[in-house]
Amino acid sequence: MSAQSPLLEVRHLRVEFPTRRGTLLALDDVSFTISAGEVLGVVGESGAGKTMTGAAIIGLLEPPGRIAAGEICLDGKRIDNLRYEDMRRIRGKHIGAIFQDPLTTLNPLYTVGQQLAETMTTHSPITPAEARKRAIGWLDLVGIPAAAQRIDSYPHEFSGGMRQRVVIALALCAEPRLIVADEPTTALDVSIQAQIITLLKSLAREKGTAMMLVTHDMGVIAETADRVAVMYAGRIAEIGPVRNVVKQASHPYTVGLMGSIPPLDRRVERLAQIDGAMPRLSAIPKGCAYNPRCPKAFARCSQDRPELLPAGATQAACWLYAGEVAGNG
Amino acid sequence: MADTPMLELRDAARYFDVSRPALQRLMANEGKRILRAVDGISFAVPKGTTLSLVGESGCGKSTVARLAVGLYRPSGGRVMFDGRDLAEARAASEQRRRMQMIFQDPYASLNPRWRVRDIIAEPIRAFGLLPNRAAQEARVVELLTQVGLSPLDGNKFPHEFSGGQRQRISIARALSSNPEFLVCDEPTSALDVSVQAQILNLMKELQSRMGLTYLFISHNLAVVRQVSDRIGVMYLGRIAEFAPAESLFRRPRHPYTRALMEAIPDLDMTGRTRIPVGGEVPSPITPPSGCAFHPRCPLAGPRCKAEHPELKPAGDAMVACHAIEEGRDAA
Numbered sequence: 299m300s301a302q303s304p305l306l307e308v309r310h311l312r313v314e315f316p317t318r319r320g321t322l323l324a325l326d327d328v329s330f331t332i333s334a335g336e337v338l339g340v341v342g343e344s345g346a347g348k349t350m351t352g353a354a355i356i357g358l359l360e361p362p363g364r365i366a367a368g369e370i371c372l373d374g375k376r377i378d379n380l381r382y383e384d385m386r387r388i389r390g391k392h393i394g395a396i397f398q399d400p401l402t403t404l405n406p407l408y409t410v411g412q413q414l415a416e417t418m419t420t421h422s423p424i425t426p427a428e429a430r431k432r433a434i435g436w437l438d439l440v441g442i443p444a445a446a447q448r449i450d451s452y453p454h455e456f457s458g459g460m461r462q463r464v465v466i467a468l469a470l471c472a473e474p475r476l477i478v479a480d481e482p483t484t485a486l487d488v489s490i491q492a493q494i495i496t497l498l499k500s501l502a503r504e505k506g507t508a509m510m511l512v513t514h515d516m517g518v519i520a521e522t523a524d525r526v527a528v529m530y531a532g533r534i535a536e537i538g539p540v541r542n543v544v545k546q547a548s549h550p551y552t553v554g555l556m557g558s559i560p561p562l563d564r565r566v567e568r569l570a571q572i573d574g575a576m577p578r579l580s581a582i583p584k585g586c587a588y589n590p591r592c593p594k595a596f597a598r599c600s601q602d603r604p605e606l607l608p609a610g611a612t613q614a615a616c617w618l619y620a621g622e623v624a625g626n627g
Numbered sequence: 628m629a630d631t632p633m634l635e636l637r638d639a640a641r642y643f644d645v646s647r648p649a650l651q652r653l654m655a656n657e658g659k660r661i662l663r664a665v666d667g668i669s670f671a672v673p674k675g676t677t678l679s680l681v682g683e684s685g686c687g688k689s690t691v692a693r694l695a696v697g698l699y700r701p702s703g704g705r706v707m708f709d710g711r712d713l714a715e716a717r718a719a720s721e722q723r724r725r726m727q728m729i730f731q732d733p734y735a736s737l738n739p740r741w742r743v744r745d746i747i748a749e750p751i752r753a754f755g756l757l758p759n760r761a762a763q764e765a766r767v768v769e770l771l772t773q774v775g776l777s778p779l780d781g782n783k784f785p786h787e788f789s790g791g792q793r794q795r796i797s798i799a800r801a802l803s804s805n806p807e808f809l810v811c812d813e814p815t816s817a818l819d820v821s822v823q824a825q826i827l828n829l830m831k832e833l834q835s836r837m838g839l840t841y842l843f844i845s846h847n848l849a850v851v852r853q854v855s856d857r858i859g860v861m862y863l864g865r866i867a868e869f870a871p872a873e874s875l876f877r878r879p880r881h882p883y884t885r886a887l888m889e890a891i892p893d894l895d896m897t898g899r900t901r902i903p904v905g906g907e908v909p910s911p912i913t914p915p916s917g918c919a920f921h922p923r924c925p926l927a928g929p930r931c932k933a934e935h936p937e938l939k940p941a942g943d944a945m946v947a948c949h950a951i952e953e954g955r956d957a958a
Contacts, residue, residue, distance in 0.1 A: 343819040344790070457907050487683040487846065489904035492890040514819060517892025544894065558824035562849040562891060565873070568831070569824040569853065575789050 303374060304331035305508045306355070306476055310368035311378075313347075313354055313532075315579075317362075322579040324350050324363060326532045329606075334475065335506040337499070339523030339540065341514060341555075343576050346529040348512045352478045354378070355510070356395050357385040372476065391421040394469035398481035400461035403468075404453040410437070410464045411449035414471050421472040436467040440497060459490035466494070470501065477502075480512045495522055516559055520544050528552045531577055531587035538612025548609035549616045551588045586617065594618060631710040632671035633808050633840040634695055638704035641665040641690050645912065662912050664690040666864035667704065669938075672857075674807070677834070677841040679851045679872075681887075682861035685908050688844045691861075692812045695842050696728050708808075724754045727801035731813035733793035737785040743796055744781030747771070750804040770799040774829060791822030798829065802837075812844045827853055848891060852876055860884045863911055863919040870944030880946045882924045882956070918949065926950035 313325035325347050332338045340348045353359050355370055357377070370378040377388060389395070397403050405413060414433035418424060424432070430449070437445035440463040453461055462482065469477055482498065483491040499522050502509050511523055519526055520540060527537040528549065536549040547553045557570035574591045577583060583590055589599040598617050609619040643662040646652060652659070665687045672678040680688045693699045694706055697717045706713040708726065716722040727750070730736040737746055744767045750756075757763045768778040774795040785793055794814060801809055814830070815823040831854060833839060845851050851858060855872040860881065868881035879885045886904040906923040909915055918936050921927040930949045938945040939952055950956050 343821060459907055487908070488848075488887065489683060489890045490907065492892075492904070495892070515892070516820070517894050520894050521892050555821055558821040559894065560824070560827070560847075560849040560853045562852060562876075562888075562894075565852055568828055571824040571828055572821045573825075575791060575822070 304333045305373060306332040306510070307371040307374075308351075308355070308368070309371070311351070311354060311365065311370065312367040313350055313359065313363055314366040315363045319580065323582065324532050324579060325354065328368070328529075328532075328534055330527055330534065330537060332476070332508045332510060334508050335502065336525065337502055337509045337511055337523045339519035339526040340510060340512045340529060341516060341519055341526060342529035343514065343555075345576060345579075347532040348514075348529055349480055350532075351529070352395075352480050352510060352512050355476075356389055356393050356478050357382075358389075358395075387421075390417055390474065391472050392474050392476065394472065394474035394477045396465055396469045396477065396479040396482045398484050400458065400465045400485065401453070403465045404461065406453055409450050409452055410456070410467075413464075414449075414468060417468060418471050433467075433471070436471045437464070439501075440464070440467045440470075441493070442467075459486055459493065462486060462490075462494055463497070466497065466501075470505075470507075473505070475508060477507055477509045478512070479509060481514070482511070483518060484513065484515065491518070498522065516544065516556065528555065531582050532579065533587060534606065534615065535588065536609075536612055536614040536616075537606065542611040546610065548612050548619065549588075549614040550592045550594050550618075552614075554591075586615070630674055632707075633674045633709055634842060635669075635671040635707040636691070636694070636704065637669050637707065638667045639665060639669070639691075639694055639701045639706050640667050640703035641687075641694055641699050642702040660912055663864050663914065664911060665694065666914075668859075668861075668864075668866050669704075670859055670866065670869060672808075672840055672842055674840050675834075675838045676856040677843055677854050678857045678859065679843040679845060679855040680859045680861055681845055681848060681851050683846060683887075683908050685863075685911065686861040687864040687911070688846075688861050689812055692728070692810050692842065692844050696726050696810050698728075720754055724750075724756070724804045725806050726808045726810070727804060727806040729794075729797050729801050729809060729811045729814045732817055733790055733797055734817075736797055737793060739785055741784075742781065743771075743783055743785065743788075746785070746796060747781070747799045747803050750800065754804050756804065766803065770803055773802065773833070774799045775825075789822075790818050791825060794818060794822075794826050795829070798826075798833070802833070806839070808840045808842070810842045810844075813846070814843075815850060816845065816847065823850070830854065848876075848887065860887070863908065863914055865919065866938060866945075866947065867920065868944060868946045868948075869938065874943050878942070880941055880944055880951055880956070881948050882926050882950065883920050886923070918947070924950075926955055928955065 309329050311325055311328040315322040315324055342348050354365060365378050369376050411433050415429035418429045434445045434449055442448055442463055483494050495518055523540045526540050526543040528535045530551050536552045547556055554572040560569055572591055585600040585602055586604050589595045604615045604617050606613040606615050607619040641664050643664055645662045646659040680691055682688050694701055697713050708716045747767050747770055748763050751763055757766060767781055771778050771780055776795055815826050843854055858872050858875045859866045860868045862883050867883045879888050890904055904923055915922050917933050918931045921931040936947040936949050938947045941951055
């Protein structure tokens, strides 16, 4: 969009899982960018590849999963082919990660202050006293009351919402330029969820941090993200500005997905539903992966795989938007 | 219809003793610690309708679900099933057959070593409903078709199915004893939205076809709006507000209900900012004095700290709030 190059660039990413029964394609030709200060939401059903995309970016794909093709660039430099030790230095300092379950992210044997200080001293040359001072500052910033006292508490002494705040502080404390947040509010109650989302949003704005927000909760996306990528069966089905994707989706899958969200403001007799289920990775249909469930599918959909094509304000991987053949439908 | 309600709770309570062992208590000189998961609630579910309970985690909604099917005995008050005491009713298998439960996690609630047809047939065999194998198998096929699965799926094992399909199997199992009353504890919260829509549609369809009565437990207000006739909003073991579904959404009265609705993300992007509820749900072991919501409540006054509010009629709803009773709410 602007002249400045994006902070994160993912190009034609392909992730494979070799198994005894053949190679499974977990991610197939996934490309997107995130600019500084921008929040990209990644949505989709379980198994669509959202978490896998995040894991590939932070270099924590679980073996035997591996990047088979494509590249990931942070600030113009490739990070997908780095050695483990080099990647470890980038993680934390340049890329922060927030995971779904705050209990398993924190080490139960260390106080939260020790964990924050460790992260900071690993990535920058500061004294322990300075690290402690900054740790209190971070806990204060994420909204933990009486931070100076709570810093010596262990994770189990915090409630779920407070623990997730600690995890956020931990991801932020080395001041990374990109944060990969995988379902950061899914384990929390709505009232706490709102607090955490408000916090993440204001931090991204203030510090100019880029964020990839992975979630299946469309409400969270609608109020947090600038752009949204919708994933289906390891591919991006549609990507575009949040308002256009949520309100005037182009891809039939996005339309179906948005339609199946129960509305809060009225009662409907029957919710719109997409029949069937997402294909397993071992049985992805030929052509467009969505074609067997798609109400608008035509001949070409079961033959050729669509690329992302301009569709109104968004880009959709759907043959409906290939100008010259649309007439055949 | 002046029918007996399918389920009625009268001041029902369930306490859990979470004290440390007696010797440690003695040495630390501390008393018993009692967790009041459900602390005196009353409601009735008329036949053929859906009553939903909503609230955040720890509010006691799942404990009510377990009280309703007799998995827990009440520590106080009574639970009545179709006009009889539940404990007494459950002594007879003919009564037990009439109630079934659907659980939240379809991965944990199906035995992985059993074929689907055996899972579904288990209640039929346990209650001795059908005499011979052939009749049982025919019934399993009928149930599978009813919940939108293929008759051939009966030969498979649970791991061969997705989460949504497993929840369909749970529903088929629950329906196999021809129940009239189903307790559904977060039946769709482990599922993706598109699958959730399928399951909710199926449940509504089955209700209108078979006249089922549902007690529906959920934390998702939008889901609850789609399925309920009546809604109880729970907070820390008590009911804060009880109202007909449409009335609750058109005019939420209790400050907690209002806070819950305002905390929901705005999908229409009208620019409405979410107003987060400050603070967190307090511990049910040491609940706040007076109204349990007062530390988080914008309308709290001195009386709220001292005196526990009772459910009082307000319009077509029942609300437990001093501020509303005194007209201090400026709604």
